[in-house]
Amino acid sequence: MxxxxxxxxxxxxxxxxxxxxxxxxxxxxxxxxxxxxxxxxxxxxxxxxxxxxxxxxxxxxxxxxxxxxxxxxxxxxxxxxxxxxxxxxxxxxxxxxxxxxxxxxxxxxxxxxxxxxxxxxxxxxxxAKYLWPDFLDLVSFHTKKNNVIFQDNLYSKNKKNEFVFNGVSLKSISKTITYKEIKNLFEIFKDDWQKLKNKSGLxxxxxxxxxxxxxxxxxxxxxxxxxxxxxxxxxxxxxxxxxxxxxxxxxxxxxxxxxxxxxxxxxxxxxxxxxxxxxxxxxxxxxxxxxxxxxxxxxxxxxxxxxxxxxxxxxxxxxxxxxxxxxxx
Ligand SMILES: [Zn+2]
The missing domain is CATH 3.20.20.370 (Glycoside hydrolase/deacetylase)
Structure with missing residues (x-):
């Protein structure tokens, strides 16, 4: 490598x-x-x-x-x-x-x-007013949360500002599920998004x-x-x-x-x-x-x-x- x-x-x-x-x-x-x-x-x-x-x-x-x-x-x-x-x-x-x-x-x-x-x-x-990959990028970068539970798994934020469980990121998991399931992610980061969506420049x-x-x-x-x-x-x-x-x-x-x-x-x-x-x-x-x-x-x-x-x-x-x-x- x-x-x-x-x-x-x-x-x-x-x-x-x-x-x-x-x-x-x-x-x-x-x-x-x-x-x-x-x-x-x-x-x-x-x-x-x-x-x-x-x-x-x-x-x-x-x-x-x-x-x-x-x-x-x-x-x-x-x-x-x-x-x-x-x-x-x-x-x-x-x-x-x-x-x-x-x-x-x-x-x-x-x-x-x-x-x-x-x-x-x-x-x-x-x-939605945004695409889910952008939502995830932005909330993952800006949130103060270090861990989130999604589909019964605990995802932890790494140094690259990605939430990861067992080496797999929330973003890659999102590519394999339905939009209905992705909407649960919007709920998890709802408060973060409230702050971000009004931030100028973002x-x-x-x-x-x-x-x-x-x-x-x-x-x-x-x-x-x-x-x-x-x-x-x-x-x-x-x-x-x-x-x-x-x-x-x-x-x-x-x-x-x-x-x-x-x-x-x-x-x-x-x-x-x-x-x-x-x-x-x-x-x-x-x-x-x-x-x-x-x-x-x-x-x-x-x-x-x-x-x-x-x-x-x-x-x-x-x-x-x-x-x-x-x-x-
Ligand atoms: Zn595209």
Whole structure:
């Protein structure tokens, strides 16, 4: 394990050095191809203490400027139509989850640089004002509780501000249970949430986009809106009927808001199986996005596309090197 970690660090260092001394184009030319990027949130500072998915608006703009200057950034429509350029990296940009911060920070930057993007919205608003992974991140970080009992197990807070029982965190357990069960977690941390939800500056980490803003984005020629489930459950861990409901509700709800067909879907956490893909196709999704393919066979399905998840814990140089490589491994 230790050697692997050292090797990983050395590789990061080498990438940074090569990039900085101008070798990047020569070295990485054979790695050109196509990538769909996944962003989640954008904030003002690039906070990674209680969220692991956000980038600062400064980083984001620098990154957008860089890829526009050096590569071919295209819409997801053009990506699916294979309007690629040779000898460069062809990139489409996506945002998952449906945060208000996408509208607040990312949109002005994307508009300024005429950069297309697609937004996958979780349609949970009728049930909660936040997504459960963000709720858990924020309450776990800020609470004074050291232990909580959930489903008869005692979870203790560790140094990384996660509640853990037998080596398994509340957050990973939450990916395997139903939304009804997750609601018990909201109860456990109810008092903490009361304090947090009014704290200024924190709303960037949980506030979801309003219907009005979703509609505004869907009307803009640079952007498209897609569905991302109703409550951000892992669709492979709930019953198929439940998963179908999650998918259909998010599609229909967004169609009502946007007054146009919603033809794109991104799997929460990237998790999927054959039944779920078939259902998505049956109800009319034309672009179905995941993170990693489950099988070689899935790569041949023209509707399914894998995506490259951006990593806020590494430098931009390292990020670009991995992006060219197409994988973190
Ligand atoms: Zn998501």
């Amino acid at each position: 230790l050697w692997l970690r050292i090797k990983y660090r050395l590789r990061l260092l080498l990438n940074t050095v090569l990039f900085n001394i101008g070798f990047k184009k020569k070295l990485l030319k054979n790695r050109y191809g196509e990538r769909i990027l996944v962003f989640h949130g954008i904030d003002s500072t690039g906070e990674t203490g209680y969220n692991s998915r956000f980038f600062s608006k400064v980083y984001f703009e620098k990154f957008i400027e860089y890829i526009n200057k050096n590569y071919n950034v295209i819409s997801l429509d053009d990506y699916y139509a294979k309007k690629f350029k040779r000898d460069t990296l062809n990139i489409a940009i996506t945002f998952d989850d449906g945060y208000f911060n996408n509208y607040k920070y990312a949109l002005p930057i994307l508009k300024k640089h005429t950069t297309p993007a697609s937004f996958y919205i979780t349609t949970i608003q009728a049930k 709303e960037d980490y949980w506030k979801l986009i309003s219907n009005e803003k979703i509609k505004e984005i869907s009307n803009h020629s640079l952007f498209t809106i897609g569905a991302h489930g109703e409550t951000h459950m892992s669709l492979i861990n709930i019953s198929l009927d439940n998963a179908k409901q999650e998918i259909l509700y998010s599609k229909e709800h967004l169609e009502t808001i946007c007054e146009q067909p919603i033809l794109e879907f991104a799997f929460p956490f990237g998790y999927y199986n054959d039944d779920i893909v078939k259902y998505c196709e049956d109800i009319g999704f034309k672009k179905i996005l995941l993170c990693d393919y489950n099988s070689k066979q899935d790569e041949n399905n023209e509707a399914l596309k894998n995506r490259f998840v951006m990593n806020p814990y590494i430098s931009m140089e390292q990020q670009l090197a991995y992006l060219l490589k197409g994988t973190y491994y």
